[in-house]
Amino acid sequence: MKRSILKIIAAFLAVLIITGNSIMAESNPGEKKAIRVLLVGGGASHDFDRWYKQEDVQTLQKGGLASVEYTDNPTTILPKLNDIDVLYLSNNQPIADKATREAIFAFADAGKGLVLAHPALWYNWADWPEYNLKLVGGGSKGHDKYGPFEVTITRKHPVTGGVPSSFQLDDELYYFKPDPAGTPIEVLATAKAESSDKVFPSVFIVKHPKAKIVGIALGHDAKSHTIGPYQTILRNAVEWAAGNK
Template sequence: MKSNPEPVFNLSGKKILLLPVILLISSLMFTSHAQSTKAAGKRTKAIRTLIVGGGSSHDFDKWYKQADAETLRKDGLASVRYTDNTDSIAYYLPDVDVLYLTNNQPIKDPLVRKAIMDFVGAGKGLVMGHAALWYNWRDWPEYNQQLVSGGSRGHDPYGSFHVNVTNTKHPVTKGVTPKFSLQDELYYYQQDNSGPGVEVLATASADGSDKVYPSVFVVNHGQSRVVGIALGHDEASHQLPAYQTLLRNAVKWAAKK
């Protein structure tokens, strides 16, 4: 008996050649895969972000290593690495798009300090959160002068205050509620006139006080996109949608995406 050259499937007594059907299905699957691959190729790559934490007076692991990292990873916006070993910063920087400094612990190694300055000078993004906007390092004045363009030496006791977005059209404040309140430390950020200067995007003020301080700002660095966010002491900030939007916007803008 002569064997069939192609596999067949019998349906109600009718023979159906399977090979053409298999080829058709394979063709459709390949086309679908190719289209998916092509679409995936158009997607923006995750922003490689290094978060640096560690120091005193804050739970860096809970609110930066965990909460902020989760906020940035959402929907594939960023791939995040966290370290509280400041000596390792220079090692990671070659593979980083945005450096997110949140620490108030010392950065002692001169080579690491230089690596940070070179990173920003080369046009890579820098975001500085809460504790990193303090005057932390007397032996590294260039940090506050050139990168923060100022800093804070004091703050109100932990409590409620208001944030007013003064520039709603900037990419960092896009989608952020124009006015909101929260429990946090109201930092007394002041500009350094010898620095590059800043553009204030949001201010903070407490009830019954006529003092208004920059709370979110961008530094006029020239080579790089640099953002400062003074909010961020604990859960009241990190779990707040306005804060999360600011952080995601800041990283995206600093990465020039």
């Protein structure tokens, strides 16, 4: 008799749990799912593990904004593209595989999101000019000596929302130059060195006909990755690229 009563109680509790879960799910119908991000790092002149794999992953996953997988192995990119919302490239090591290169372009042509950061905005690959021409809209072949400079927000946009109108940081000021023959860019923020009057794009949108692409020229080490303005720009960029802003 006791066993029968216990079974009835257990069944009743199970129903309550299932019903409660259903009610909770229905009460939060607009709850956002975490953005699926593949962050690709690796190469020279930067501590990719510390500042991209650790710091940027932590920044993006805070509050459940994104679910981030990091890789420094370009051969792992291709099989993951179908299962992500945003491809975040920070690498300056080669992506040599032709199929992977074609798949990245197909990813963009499918209207997906890309965030291209600091090392990935360089003219890294002479044998892959289409990357800079079509996905970056230009590139950098030089930068100031590491040191302080000011970043100024020049255009209101979801990517720059919540960012101060100007801020200081220590970084490598990239001499990013748009390619007149490439995909046009829309500059959202500029950088100016203290020792020069020259101004360069620092945060921008690449106006690809289908993809949502953000370029972020900042990001050498701790003095960019750990400050509020950079982290806000990065989170905004991933949200916008994913179509959530």
